[in-house]
Amino acid sequence: MAQALPFVASVSVQEADFDVGGEIAALSEGRRDVGAIASFVGLVRDLNDGSGVSAMTLEHYPGMTEKALEEIVEQARQRWSLQGVRVIHRFGRLEPANRIVFVGVASPHRGEAFAACEFIMDYLKTRAPFWKREETPEGARWVDARESDDSAAARWQRGD
Amino acid sequence: MTVKVLYFASLREALGRPAEELALPTGVATVGALRAHLAARGEGWQALGEGRNVRAAVNQRMAGADAAVASGDEVAFFPPVTGG
Numbered sequence: 049m050a051q052a053l054p055f056v057a058s059v060s061v062q063e064a065d066f067d068v069g070g071e072i073a074a075l076s077e078g079r080r081d082v083g084a085i086a087s088f089v090g091l092v093r094d095l096n097d098g099s100g101v102s103a104m105t106l107e108h109y110p111g112m113t114e115k116a117l118e119e120i121v122e123q124a125r126q127r128w129s130l131q132g133v134r135v136i137h138r139f140g141r142l143e144p145a146n147r148i149v150f151v152g153v154a155s156p157h158r159g160e161a162f163a164a165c166e167f168i169m170d171y172l173k174t175r176a177p178f179w180k181r182e183e184t185p186e187g188a189r190w191v192d193a194r195e196s197d198d199s200a201a202a203r204w205q206r207g208d
Numbered sequence: 209m210t211v212k213v214l215y216f217a218s219l220r221e222a223l224g225r226p227a228e229e230l231a232l233p234t235g236v237a238t239v240g241a242l243r244a245h246l247a248a249r250g251e252g253w254q255a256l257g258e259g260r261n262v263r264a265a266v267n268q269r270m271a272g273a274d275a276a277v278a279s280g281d282e283v284a285f286f287p288p289v290t291g292g
Contacts, residue, residue, distance in 0.1 A: 090292055106291065107217055109284060111270035137291060149292055175270065177284075178291025179229040180215035189259060193288030195262075 051200035053079045055125055056132040059117040061108060062114070063140040066150055075132045075154040082131050087152040087167050096191070099184040104137040104191075106148070109177035120171040124153070127167070128160040133200035135168065137178065167204050174201040209279040211242070216286035219262065222255040232279065240273030242283060261288055280281045 060066075070087055076082040092100055121133045132154035142148060151168050155161040180191040214227045236245050243264065258263055263286040264271050267269040277283055 096285070109214070109216055109265070109286070109292070112265055112284070115268055116270075173292040174289065176291050177216065177265070177286065177289050179287065180290045181217070190287070191290040193290050197292075 049185075053081055053131065055130060057118070057125065058120045059074060059114055059121060060136045060138065061113050061117070062138060064080055065138070065147060066136045068147070068150060071134055071136065071150055071152055075134060077154050077178045079131070082154045082157065083156040084161040085154045086158065086165040087150065087181045088165050089147055090149040090169075090175045090188050092142045092144045092146045092148060096182060099182075099186060101144060102180045103141055103182075103183045105141045105181045107179045107181065108181040112177050117172065120168055120175060123171070124164045124168050128155065128164045129157075130164055131159065133164070133168070135160050135172070137172070137176065139178065166177075169202045170197070170204060173197040212280065212282045213242075213246070213281060214282065215286040216284065219255055219285055221237050223252060232277070235275060237276055238273065239266060239271050239275045239283065243273070243279050243285065246285075250268060263287070263288055 072085055072087055075085050086190060117135050119134060125131060130153060134152040136150040138148055151165050153161045153165045155164065174197050176197055182189055182191055209234045210229050211232055212227065213230050215223050215225060222227050236242050238245060243256050243262065247253050266277060267277050267282050269278055
């Protein structure tokens with residue numbers, strides 16, 4: 049009889065890039081009870097709202113950012129049967145094709161892994177204190193929050 | 209009776225400062241009241257005014273206008289977040 053292994057969660061807010069394959073592999077390292085790992089990677093695009101983007105700078109609120117991400121992970125853990133969650137969010141100056149964010153979720157079953165991964169991203173988009181400032185040919189501009197992000201987060205509150 | 213107030217992103221730029229220590233005026237006991245007090249400073253501070261899309265946190269947790277503010281608190285004002 050396999051013994052239940054503990055839930056493992058880890059949140060990092062960092063300037064450095066991350067290794068996607070290594071992070072995914074780490075989610076099931078040393079355990080045989082994981083049946084599914086879902087992951088999401090967010091990248092800098094070279095086009096936003098019709099303007100070319102040559103770079104962006106991500107500002108955050110040190111201290112609160114980590115707490116907000118940990119709280120989101122905890123909500124996901126309470127909601128689904130999860131074995132591990134890894135969240136990495138970068139800050140500082142990034143260029144198109146650079147990675148911004150990683151979310152990885154390990155669970156016994158794919159449905160819960162997919163759902164929790166999407167939930168964490170939707171909540172992160174509306175609750176984690178990051179702000180993007182883009183460099184475009186027309187000058188630098190702060191990115192406006194999208195209403196679609198609010199509605200994406202709100203759909204998890206319908207209790208379905 | 210002081211609070212530390214932080215400003216982020218476009219709000220930090222509009223107000224020309226990242227942070228300040230502030231003596232809480234009498235009667236200011238909520239996030240909303242503090243925001244109104246700051247917005248009334250005049251030139252530039254309308255960025256915190258009513259109708260502007262400003263979010264707040266008290267002691268590093270998201271907080272609504274009704275949230276209490278007390279001496280020693282860290283209060284932050286910022287635009288809606290755009291990470292991810």
